[in-house]
Amino acid sequence: MTYSTETAALRQLIDTQGSWNGIDAESAARMRLQNRFRSGLDIARYTAKIMRADMAAYDADSSQYTQSLGCWHGFIAQQKMIAIKKHFGTTKRKYLYLSGWMVAALRSQFGPLPDQSMHEKTSVPALIEELYTFLRQADSRELNLLFKQLDAAQGAERDAVLAKIDGFQTHVVPVIADIDAGFGNAEATYLLAKKMIEAGACALQIENQVSDEKQCGHQDGKVTVPHEDFLAKVRACRYAFLELGVDEGIIVTRTDSLGAGLTKQIAVSNEPGDLGDQYNSFLDCEEIDPATAQNGDVILNRDGKMMRPKRLPSNLFQFRPGTGEDRCVLDSITSLQNGADLIWIETEKPHVEQIAGMMDRIRAVIPNAKLVYNNSPSFNWTLNFRQQVYDAMVQQGLDVSAYDRAGLMDAKYDDTELGIAADKRIRTFQADGAKRAGIFHHLITLPTYHTAALSTDNLAKEYFGEAGMLGYVAGVQRKEIREGIACVKHQNMSGSDIGDDHKEYFAGEAALKAGGAHNTMNQFG
Numbered sequence: 001m002t003y004s005t006e007t008a009a010l011r012q013l014i015d016t017q018g019s020w021n022g023i024d025a026e027s028a029a030r031m032r033l034q035n036r037f038r039s040g041l042d043i044a045r046y047t048a049k050i051m052r053a054d055m056a057a058y059d060a061d062s063s064q065y066t067q068s069l070g071c072w073h074g075f076i077a078q079q080k081m082i083a084i085k086k087h088f089g090t091t092k093r094k095y096l097y098l099s100g101w102m103v104a105a106l107r108s109q110f111g112p113l114p115d116q117s118m119h120e121k122t123s124v125p126a127l128i129e130e131l132y133t134f135l136r137q138a139d140s141r142e143l144n145l146l147f148k149q150l151d152a153a154q155g156a157e158r159d160a161v162l163a164k165i166d167g168f169q170t171h172v173v174p175v176i177a178d179i180d181a182g183f184g185n186a187e188a189t190y191l192l193a194k195k196m197i198e199a200g201a202c203a204l205q206i207e208n209q210v211s212d213e214k215q216c217g218h219q220d221g222k223v224t225v226p227h228e229d230f231l232a233k234v235r236a237c238r239y240a241f242l243e244l245g246v247d248e249g250i251i252v253t254r255t256d257s258l259g260a261g262l263t264k265q266i267a268v269s270n271e272p273g274d275l276g277d278q279y280n281s282f283l284d285c286e287e288i289d290p291a292t293a294q295n296g297d298v299i300l301n302r303d304g305k306m307m308r309p310k311r312l313p314s315n316l317f318q319f320r321p322g323t324g325e326d327r328c329v330l331d332s333i334t335s336l337q338n339g340a341d342l343i344w345i346e347t348e349k350p351h352v353e354q355i356a357g358m359m360d361r362i363r364a365v366i367p368n369a370k371l372v373y374n375n376s377p378s379f380n381w382t383l384n385f386r387q388q389v390y391d392a393m394v395q396q397g398l399d400v401s402a403y404d405r406a407g408l409m410d411a412k413y414d415d416t417e418l419g420i421a422a423d424k425r426i427r428t429f430q431a432d433g434a435k436r437a438g439i440f441h442h443l444i445t446l447p448t449y450h451t452a453a454l455s456t457d458n459l460a461k462e463y464f465g466e467a468g469m470l471g472y473v474a475g476v477q478r479k480e481i482r483e484g485i486a487c488v489k490h491q492n493m494s495g496s497d498i499g500d501d502h503k504e505y506f507a508g509e510a511a512l513k514a515g516g517a518h519n520t521m522n523q524f525g
Helices: 003-015 025-033 040-060 074-088 100-106 123-152 155-166 186-199 227-243 275-280 324-336 352-363 381-395 417-427 429-436 447-463 469-482 496-510 520-524
Strands: 066-070 094-098 175-178 203-207 250-255 285-287 300-302 305-309 342-345 371-374 439-444
Touching: 003 025, 003 155, 025 123, 025 496, 040 066, 040 123, 040 186, 040 250, 040 439, 066 447, 074 094, 074 123, 074 447, 094 100, 094 123, 094 439, 100 123, 100 175, 100 447, 123 155, 123 175, 123 186, 123 496, 186 203, 186 227, 203 227, 203 342, 227 250, 227 275, 227 324, 250 324, 275 324, 324 342, 324 352, 342 352, 352 371, 352 429, 381 417, 417 429, 429 439, 447 469
Parallel strands: 066 094, 066 439, 094 175, 175 203, 203 250, 250 342, 342 371, 371 439
Antiparallel strands: 285 305, 300 305
């Protein structure tokens, strides 16, 4: 619907209601256009179509990869998308990521928690709803500014403004939402998935760790579950999507097997070579004489030999060292063959060839397999890539005597040939990974956690130091004004002008509005 047709339709409706003579059709049309999405399910269906189209575009051209940043508050998501529209003119292929780590660390009523699924699971759908509330408000604000331009325009200028309104691109984009390991059994996963989808999530990311021992992907002590246990939760997510009519919903299955050396249980196996048998084949076992078996031992028959898996004091079983990549490949193939749309392999370092080595094996079975990859702040990107360049130089027989491999983080290497080459690799990592390693989506889980800490540190150092108020003015406000940061008019950003318009719709000339001549926001033009 265009501005004109929406207004005409509402005018016709209002004319049939004799008691609605105080309602203005154009005002109601503006409110409708400012509230394009009436529910979270509308958002989930709309954004799922976007992701599906983007996945198809990536299959045709690997340069068409997608990106996101993790946002721990609706305001952060809103400012991110406003900035993207300002700098790039479009939100195309730019998503949001909802990080379970940041929910735990920043949004739990228990206070800051580690990423171990100890936070309230209700805080996850609540944050999804909050993200979209702020994005929808960004739509309302931008359209409100266009409506003001429309009121002041005449002739061809008015037509140009109308074209902007009719061609308006929403700030609402897909969110990939972290459901951790499902917060319980498959039924619990299904119930939480429904709440997340109802809040607007079109893509759910679930990992193959045991839910009651879940660890951050970059911490030690990770424990995986057999494939059938995990697939039950994948199916639970799919049923949730289908029940709610989000037929194009996306499931991202994450494997932590590369860094997980433990399992809580032996998989059920009905015949040699089935999934359970393959899972158990990675267990670290010792051959025993059945006659020497002790009470409580678990014994497996492996090629006719009686094998006892090594059990730790924690009652966990361990996998053989060096089997992580093989397990990641099996996990990924199995997930894609059983309902997953995208896979996520959690690695210990950002290395394109390491990722590509696993993806080559996966794509030999699933040719269109696509990866979501965590460009994690848990990696020391500078040191990792400088060491990669150092190792490449050694392989090429180049002189590396000027460099200390263990100390390459030192600032003295910033402007060296090695440091510049490493920065180039970091800059092209996403494009290189998309082309070589099948990475469809690059995300950073908790960047805005770090940017908030860094900017607050800088402000505190200046404001409470000798700079005083100049610390804020020079370091924040002056930059906001000169760089065109819309938030410098914080009253407008919070919805004050939208509220004034509503007051005028409701009360006409009697409305008491906040945006008059004495509003100090007028100082910012």
